[in-house]
Every structure is written in structure tokens, then in C-alpha cells.
Amino acid sequence: MLRPGQNQSTQQSLRRSAPGALPAIVRVLCRQPILRTAERMRKPMDEVAPRSSDLSTETYEASHRRDSSAEVIQEQIRLAYANLPVSQVVALLNGLVLAFVLSFAVGTARAAGWLAGLVAVTVARMVIAMLYRKASPTAKAAPSWRVFLLAGAAASGLAWGSTALVLYPPESIIHQVFIAFVVGGMVIGAIIAMTPMFATFVLFALSALLPNIARYSFGGDNVHHAMAAMGAIFLVAMLVLGKRIHDTMTASLQLRFENRDLIAFLSGSRKHLVAVNADLLAAQDKLTKANEALESRVAERTAALQAADQRKDEFLAMLSHELRNPLAPIRNSIYILNHFDAGSEQARHAREIIERQTQHIARLVDDLLDVTRIARGKIELRRERADLTELVQRTMQDYAPVFQQFGIAVSAQLPERPIWASVDATRIAQLVGNLLQNAAKFTPAAGTVELSLRSVDGWAEIRISDTGAGIPSDLLPSLFEPFMQGKQSLARTEGGLGLGLALVKGIVELHQGSVAAESAGLGQGSAFTVRLALLAFDDVPAAPSPARHRAAQARRALIVDDNKDAADSLAQLVSMFGHAAEVAYDGATALARARANPPDVVLCDLGLPGLTGYDVARALCAERSGIRLVAISGYAQPEDIAAAKKAGFEQHIAKPIDPEAVRNLLL
Incomplete structure (x- = not known):
């Protein structure tokens, strides 16, 4: 340094x-x-080290090489145009001498005609050179003037090459040699004048020499053949020599511009090095501080990752436990059903157990899906005008049996008048239900739970308090994170995945509200307060009018599912509700049966082997069959529902489907 x-x-x-x-x-x-170390340090320190001049010499030089290449081309074109006046005067004088000498061999008229053509080409090139000097084009515009140089070189070369046709005297070998001498001399002179733009020299040399070489090759005797061969050798030599001169001139120009850039660079090197040194000293100090801050953040994030990993392991163990718990009574109940009559008390009790446990599993899956959707921003609220008083009271009545089962006293303080708000009623009922279920889970028998609703300064405040286990103070900050649960007694655990409060927070935030938890500590109970914004009555959208139920009538339904048990059990439900049911276990069979005997409704799974449910829907829609298409699938994300509608399904129902939903679907 x-x-x-x-x-x-x-x-x-x-x-x-x-x-x-x-x-x-x-x-x-x-x-x-x-300096290379400083450049590597600069990349991760955009917010730490101040930016001064670029420390990368390679980047600096590369940018100048790009600039100098354009300037080299501009200078080559300028030199080519600068050489035009002298070269054209020489060409005109040589043309006069050649025409005068050859006029005695081929006639004055032919010599004068050839000279006139040469004069026209020469004058045109002189005019273009004057226009170029007047325009003084920039490096960006200069390349567009190359076409005039190329065209002029080709025209001039053809003028000299035409001597093989216009001025060639078949009977005078002396005049033929004189033509070769003059044309060769013009090519030699063109090396200096045209090699700044090598392509112009190539065009000129080929146009001037090839016609004469061809004429000599058809001369018929050894002398003319020798002249043709020597002309070809001369042409190749001139092209090689011209290329070397061009490369030397180009290298000289490049070196000239690089030297200019290097001088400019050196003139600022002192300030550059001083600035770099100052930047490095400042960057070193800031880098030390940044490293200390980074180490602190790494330590914090490592602790957070370890905690998250621990929560993940606990959640997986909890998920396994919660899924196994309902499977045990379901398996036992199935065994009972197989050994008792369907009308017996044991069979009735077994059916109730199966229904409760399957509902419990469905709730677990729904909670997982809801948390995922909220985290990904995939839940859209269906706001409507709702009376929070009625909504909270109805939800409390739904959960009253839970409190009775555990011997917990529950009371409510609700206002007598309605409290109107624009909310998603289903989600608010889910929110209140989760809080009530949480209170029931952690409140012992003979405990109390109180629910209140009031309007405070334009906000609806829902408060649920209990005399239960309480919440440790260190758990309060992370209480609403997914998979968080307080300690539960093994003697009475109602289970759960620790997602209820995370769902509460997600639903509240979707409504632009807030939720807070309070507790004096373990054994001191807890309270949860939810605040939702109230809107003026005129700003609240009107509630949708209730849909009219269609009169029930027998329908034909085609059930399509590769899971045979799922398809057969759904067909039995449809038949039990008084409708005709037909089953297909793959897409191809479904299409064949739908075409042979069109049903009123197709209840189709999406993830079929071969032809998918989407393919089945697209095929039936293309045939304009008029069949009502309903997707029934475990793929229930918003993008899955959108894909189903795009394929032609009128409705999408997530598995496991509620039997009552099947009944209503076929009304």
C-alpha cells in the first residue's frame, strides 16, 4: 500500500x-x-467504500482500444482522400501520354474516347474528395465515405484495364509492352496512394491488371504467354506488398493513438494513485467495521437458522404424530364396522369416530395449505358487508360443544347493535374459531374463556381471554410464527401443528388489521386482541343476493379418477343421492364413455395417467358437448384453479370433497 x-x-x-x-x-x-486486491474488495463494498476512479487498468485500456480503432479507420479514410488529388493528377498526365502514343497505332478516335472516360472518372473522384474535405466527418460518420473510395478505385482500375480492349494494337508488340509498362506503373503508384484503405488497392489492381493478363494469355505465342505469366506474378507481388504496407501503416496509426492515450493517462496517474491510496486507506477502515458487523449478522442468522431448523424438526415430528393419531381410531372403527351390523350402536359410534377423525385430518391439511397460500400471497379475500356481531356470535355457538366437552365456562360480551365491516366473512370466522380453539386447548377444566366485541375509534376490537396455561414472556415475540407452540401437558394434549396463530396473523394482515397477545406469564392466562378497520356504511359493498337452489332431479354423472377407491366411493355417494353414476379410471376411457352416452356432469380428477384431466376437458369442450365439467383434485393452489378454468372446467373442488358439496353440486 x-x-x-x-x-x-x-x-x-x-x-x-x-x-x-x-x-x-x-x-x-x-x-x-x-491494486488487484483493492478491486476485488470493491465489489462487495459498494455500500462501504467510496467510488473514485476505476482501479482496473485492463478496463481502462480496453475502452481506449475500442475508441482508437474507430479513430484508426477514420484516419485511414482521411489519408486515402488526402492522396486522391495528387494521384489523380498523375493518372491524368499518364493517361494523356498513353493516349497520344497509342493514337498512332489504334487511331485518334479510339484513343480520345478512352481518354474521355478516364477524365470523367478522375474528375468525379476529385469532386468526391472535395466534398469529403468540406464535410470533415467524425469517426462515427467516416465509414460511410468508404463506399465512394471503393467505387472510385474500381472505376479507375476498369478505365486502365480497358486498355486491353480499347487501346490494344494486335500487330505492334512495342505498343503492347508500352501499355503493360504504364498500367504496371499505375499499380505501383497506387500502393502508396491507396494502401491506407487496402480494399481500394485490391479493387484497383485487379481491375487494371486482370484484363491485360487475360489479353496476353490469348496472344497465341510464347512471348504473350510469358507476359501474361509475368503480369500474374506482378499482381500477386503487388497485393502481398500492399498488404504489408497497409498493416505497417495501420500499426503505426494504432501506436500513434495509443501513445496519445498513454500520455493522457500518465498525466493523470499521479492524482489517480493518490486518490486510489486514499480510497484504500478509507476502505480498509470501513472494511474492518463492515467485517465486524458482518460477523455479528452471521452469528445472528446462524442462531436464527438453528432455531428454524429445530422448529422444522419439531414440526415434522408433530406432523407425523398428528397424522398417526386419527389413523388409529379410523383403523379401529373400520375393524368394528366389519364385525358388527350396520344398524348396531357399535357401528353407529364407529361411523361417528371416522367422520370426526377425517374432518380433523382435513383441517390439518387446510391449515397447511392456508399458511402456504398466505406466505406466497396467493389468498384473495372475498369482501362483503358483514355484521361482525352476528358473525362472532355464530362462530362462538359453533365452538360451544368444544368448551362443554372440556368443562370450560365461556361467556360473551357482544353489542346489541350490528357492527358492520367490509370483510371476508369465512376468513373472519376461521380467525375467531382458531382463537377459540386455542383458548380451549390451553385452558384447564373449570377454567373460563371470555369473548368480547366492541367498536373503538373506527376499529372493531375482538378480544378473547382465558384463565389457562399462560404464555412465557420469551415466547411472545415469536408466538405468531408458523409451527410455534407453548409447552403442553402430556396428560391432556389436543395436538395441532402450531399453525392456528400464524393463520390468525395472516388473515388479520390481509384485512389491514392487527393482532396482539398478552400474558402475565405461565399459569396466568392469556388474551388475544384483534383490530379490524370499520368502513362507513356507504363505502361497504352490498352483500350478494342469495343464490336460488335448483329443483332436485335425477342426473347422470361420470366420475373419472385413477384412484379406484376414490372413484368408486364417489360413485356410491352420487348413487346414494338418487343420481346415476358411471366410473372411468383413465382419460381415454372417460372420453369414450362420455361420447357413447353423454352424462350431465363429469367429475374429473386432474392428475390422470396418459390423457390428463385438462386434456379430457379440452376435448369435450372442443366437441361442444354441453356437458358440465367439474374438476376434483388435490391440486388446489390458485394457479391450479386458473389452469382448470382455462382448460374448460366450470368449477374446481379440492379433495377431500365434502359429501354435502357433492349433493349440492348435483342439484
Whole structure:
């Protein structure tokens, strides 16, 4: 690193160095490992180190190489146009001499005609050169003038090449040699005038020499053949020599512009190095502080990841436990059903157990899906005008049997007048239900739960308090995170995935409200307060009018599912409700049966082997069959529902489907 005390000695060393060694010294300094280290440090320190001039010498030089290449092309074109006046005067004088000499061999008229053509080409090129000097094009515009150079070189070369046809005297070998001498001399002179733009020289040389070489090759004798061969050798030699001259000239131009850029770079190198040194000193200090802050953040995030990983392991163990719990009574109940009559008390009790446990599993799955949807922003509220008083009271009545079962006293303080709000009534009922269920889970027998609703300063405040287990103070900040649960007694655990409060928070936030938890500690009970914004009556959308139920009539339904048990059991439900049911276990069979005997309704799974449910729907819609299509699938994300509707399904129902939903579906 360059220290402030070293700058002066370094500058004196640079001044004492020979001019030729100065570029090498600067390049070595700019490529010192410390500068490369500083450049690597700069990338992750955009917010830490101040930006000064770019420390990358490679990037700097590359940008100048791109600029100098455009300037080289501009200079080549300028040189080519600068050489035009002299070269055209020489061409015109040589043309006069050639025409005068050949007029005695081929006639004055032919010589004069050829000379007129040469004069026209020469004048045109002189005019273009004057226009170029007047325009003085920039490096960006200069390449568009190359076409005039190319066209002029080709025209001039053809003029000299036409001597093989217009001025060629078949009977005079002396005049033929004279033509070859003049044309060859013009090509040699063109090397200097045209090699700044090598393509123009190539066009000129080929146009001027090839016609004469061809004419000599058809001369019929050894002398003419030898002249043709020598002409070809001369052409190749001129092209090789011209290319070398062009490359040397191009390299010279590039070196000229690079030297200019290097001088400009060196003139600012002192300030550049001083600024770099200052930046490095400041960056080193800030990097030290940033590293300390980063280490602190890494430690915090490591602890958070460890806690999250622990919660994940606990959740997986809890999920396994919660799924196994209902499976045990379901299996026992199925065994009982197989050994008792369907009308017996044991069979009735077994059916009730199966219904309760399957509902419990469905709730677990729904909670998981709801948390996922909320986290991904996939839940859309269906707001409507709702009376929160009636909604809270109805939800409390739904959960009253739960409190009675555990011997918990529940009371409510609800206002006598309605409290109107624009909410998703289903989600608010879910929110209140989760809080009531949470209170029942953690409140012991003979405990109390109180629910209240009031309007405070334009907000509806729902409060549920209990005299239960309470909440430790260290758990309150993370209480609403997914998979969080307080300690439960093994003697009385109602289970759950720890998603209820996370759902409460998600639903409240979707309504732009707030939720808070309070507790004096373990054994001191807890209270949850939800605040929802109230809207003026005129701003609340009107409640949708109730749908009219269609009169029940027997229908034909086609059930399509690759899970045979699912298809057969659904067909039995449909038949039990008084409708005709037909089953297909794959898409191809479903299409064949729908075409042979069109049903009124198709209840179709989406994830079928071969032809998917989407394919079945698209095929039936394309045939304009008029069949009502209903998707029944475990794929129930918003994108799945949208894909089903796009394929032609009128309705989407998530598995497991409620039997009452099947009944209503077929009304």
C-alpha cells in the first residue's frame, strides 16, 4: 500500500526515470497485487467504500482500444482522400501520354474516347474528395465515405484495364509492352496512394491488371504467354506488398493513438494513485467495521437458522404424530364396522369416530395449505358487508360443544347493535374459531374463556381471554410464527401443528388489521386482541343476493379418477343421492364413455395417467358437448384453479370433497 510518506519519493523516482521507461513503470504500478486486491474488495463494498476512479487498468485500456480503432479507420479514410488529388493528377498526365502514343497505332478516335472516360472518372473522384474535405466527418460518420473510395478505385482500375480492349494494337508488340509498362506503373503508384484503405488497392489492381493478363494469355505465342505469366506474378507481388504496407501503416496509426492515450493517462496517474491510496486507506477502515458487523449478522442468522431448523424438526415430528393419531381410531372403527351390523350402536359410534377423525385430518391439511397460500400471497379475500356481531356470535355457538366437552365456562360480551365491516366473512370466522380453539386447548377444566366485541375509534376490537396455561414472556415475540407452540401437558394434549396463530396473523394482515397477545406469564392466562378497520356504511359493498337452489332431479354423472377407491366411493355417494353414476379410471376411457352416452356432469380428477384431466376437458369442450365439467383434485393452489378454468372446467373442488358439496353440486 502506498503510504502518504512514500508518495513524494515515488514521484521523484518517476521524474528521474527515462521517458521510454516511464510507461513501463506506470503499468507495473497499476498492476501491483495490492491494486488487484483493492478491486476485488470493491465489489462487495459498494455500500462501504467510496467510488473514485476505476482501479482496473485492463478496463481502462480496453475502452481506449475500442475508441482508437474507430479513430484508426477514420484516419485511414482521411489519408486515402488526402492522396486522391495528387494521384489523380498523375493518372491524368499518364493517361494523356498513353493516349497520344497509342493514337498512332489504334487511331485518334479510339484513343480520345478512352481518354474521355478516364477524365470523367478522375474528375468525379476529385469532386468526391472535395466534398469529403468540406464535410470533415467524425469517426462515427467516416465509414460511410468508404463506399465512394471503393467505387472510385474500381472505376479507375476498369478505365486502365480497358486498355486491353480499347487501346490494344494486335500487330505492334512495342505498343503492347508500352501499355503493360504504364498500367504496371499505375499499380505501383497506387500502393502508396491507396494502401491506407487496402480494399481500394485490391479493387484497383485487379481491375487494371486482370484484363491485360487475360489479353496476353490469348496472344497465341510464347512471348504473350510469358507476359501474361509475368503480369500474374506482378499482381500477386503487388497485393502481398500492399498488404504489408497497409498493416505497417495501420500499426503505426494504432501506436500513434495509443501513445496519445498513454500520455493522457500518465498525466493523470499521479492524482489517480493518490486518490486510489486514499480510497484504500478509507476502505480498509470501513472494511474492518463492515467485517465486524458482518460477523455479528452471521452469528445472528446462524442462531436464527438453528432455531428454524429445530422448529422444522419439531414440526415434522408433530406432523407425523398428528397424522398417526386419527389413523388409529379410523383403523379401529373400520375393524368394528366389519364385525358388527350396520344398524348396531357399535357401528353407529364407529361411523361417528371416522367422520370426526377425517374432518380433523382435513383441517390439518387446510391449515397447511392456508399458511402456504398466505406466505406466497396467493389468498384473495372475498369482501362483503358483514355484521361482525352476528358473525362472532355464530362462530362462538359453533365452538360451544368444544368448551362443554372440556368443562370450560365461556361467556360473551357482544353489542346489541350490528357492527358492520367490509370483510371476508369465512376468513373472519376461521380467525375467531382458531382463537377459540386455542383458548380451549390451553385452558384447564373449570377454567373460563371470555369473548368480547366492541367498536373503538373506527376499529372493531375482538378480544378473547382465558384463565389457562399462560404464555412465557420469551415466547411472545415469536408466538405468531408458523409451527410455534407453548409447552403442553402430556396428560391432556389436543395436538395441532402450531399453525392456528400464524393463520390468525395472516388473515388479520390481509384485512389491514392487527393482532396482539398478552400474558402475565405461565399459569396466568392469556388474551388475544384483534383490530379490524370499520368502513362507513356507504363505502361497504352490498352483500350478494342469495343464490336460488335448483329443483332436485335425477342426473347422470361420470366420475373419472385413477384412484379406484376414490372413484368408486364417489360413485356410491352420487348413487346414494338418487343420481346415476358411471366410473372411468383413465382419460381415454372417460372420453369414450362420455361420447357413447353423454352424462350431465363429469367429475374429473386432474392428475390422470396418459390423457390428463385438462386434456379430457379440452376435448369435450372442443366437441361442444354441453356437458358440465367439474374438476376434483388435490391440486388446489390458485394457479391450479386458473389452469382448470382455462382448460374448460366450470368449477374446481379440492379433495377431500365434502359429501354435502357433492349433493349440492348435483342439484
